[in-house]
Amino acid sequence: MSEAGPAIDPIHQFHIHPIAPLNIFGVDASFTNASLFMLIVFLAIAFLMVLGTSGSHIVPNRLQAAAEMAYEFVASTVRQTAGEAGMKFFPFVFSVFMFVFFSNFIGLIPYTFTVTSQIIVTFAFACFIIGLVIAYGFYKNGMHFLNLFVPSGVSPVLLPFIVLIEIISFASRPISLSVRLFANMLAGHITLKVFGGFVAMLLGAGVYALLAPLPLIGIVLLTAFELLVAFLQAYVFAILTCVYLNDAIHPGH
C-alpha cells in the first residue's frame, strides 16, 4: 500500500516494526505495530464487554445485546462441547475466542495489522491450551488421564499401534491448532493483497486498464469470504479448545 507502482509486496503487511524500542535486561520488549494491535484488540473487547454492560439494562441496548450475544454464544459452545464441568474454563475460552475473533476482524480493515497472522501468537495460544489440558488432566484425573491414549475395546495386538497413533495425534494438536488459524489469516491477506496489486498494475498498463474492475470485484467477494473465515476460524479455535479441555475433564473414550 505504501509502495506504488509495480513493486507490490504482499508480504509487506506482515512486517513488524518497533514503535517504541524497549529493551529490558537484554530482552527485546519493543512496543511494535503488533503490540499496538494487540492493545487495540484488548481495548475493543473491553469496550464491548465492560462499557457495553455498564448499564445492566433489563432490556438491553445495542451494545449490551452484542455483549450478551457473545457471552451466550461462547457459553453454549462450551456447555455443548465440554459439558457443565467445562464451564470453569468458560472465561478462558471466552477470552481466547474474543481475542482471536477481534484480531481477525480488525486485521481485515485496510492498513491494519493482523495479530493472528503471526505464527508465534497462534502457536503460543495452542501451546498454552495443550499445556493447560495436560496440567488439568493430570490434576483432575491423576494417572487416569493417560487412558486418553488407550481406547477401550481394542484387541491387544493392535493396542501398541493405536496408542502410538493416539500419542502422535495428541502431540500434533498444538501444531494443527496454531497453523490452521495462522495459515488461514496469512493466505487470506496475501490473496487480498495480490488482487489489489492486480488492480494497480492493470490500471497502469494502458488499454488493459479496462480489465481492472475484474480483480476489484474479486476483492469485494474475497473480503466477504474473509469475513466469514475470520469468524469461522475464531469459532473453530474456540471449539477445538473446548474439545481438548473436554479430554482433560473426561479422559475415558
Added chain:
Amino acid sequence: MAHDVEGHSAGTEVPGNPAQEGAFPPFDPANFTSELIWLVLTFGALYLLMSKLALPRVAAILAARKDRIDSDLATAAKAQDEAAAAAAAHEKTLADARAKAQSVGQAAQAELNAQADTRRHALEADLNAKLATAEAQIAATKTAALSNVDAIATEAAQAILQHITGQPADAAAVAAAVAAQKA
C-alpha cells in the same frame, strides 16, 4: 542460522527497505520475544478483565432478566387465575340472581292466584247467599199470593152470587165450594 538471525536484526534496524529481508516476516524469530511479551500482557489483562468483571456482570444481567421474566410470568398466571375465579363468581352470582328472581316471580304469582281464588270464593258465596234469600222471598211472596188468590176467589164468588141471587151468600159454603173447585 546464526547468520540468518543476525541478518534479520540488522534488517529490522534499517528502515525503509524491509521487503529485501531474507526471512518471511511472520516466521522471523527476531520479533518473537517482544510479541510474546505483549501477547502475555494484553491477553493476561483481557483474561483478568473478562473473568473478574465483564463475564460475572453479563451473567448477573442474564440471571436478573430470567428472574424478572419468571416472576412476571408467575404474576401473569396468578392474575389469569384471579380473573377466571372472578368470572366464575360473577357467573354464579348471575345464576343465583336469576334463580331468585324466578322463585320470587313464582311466589308472587302463587300468592296472586290464591288471593284471586279466595276473592272469587267469597264473591260466589255472597252471590249464592243472595240468590237463596231471593229465592226464599219469591217462594214466600208466591205462597202469600196464592193464599190471597183463595180469599179473592171466595170474595169474587160471594160477590157474583150476591149479584145473581140478590141476597148475601153464605160465606162458609162459598169458601168450601172454592176449596172443592181448587182441589
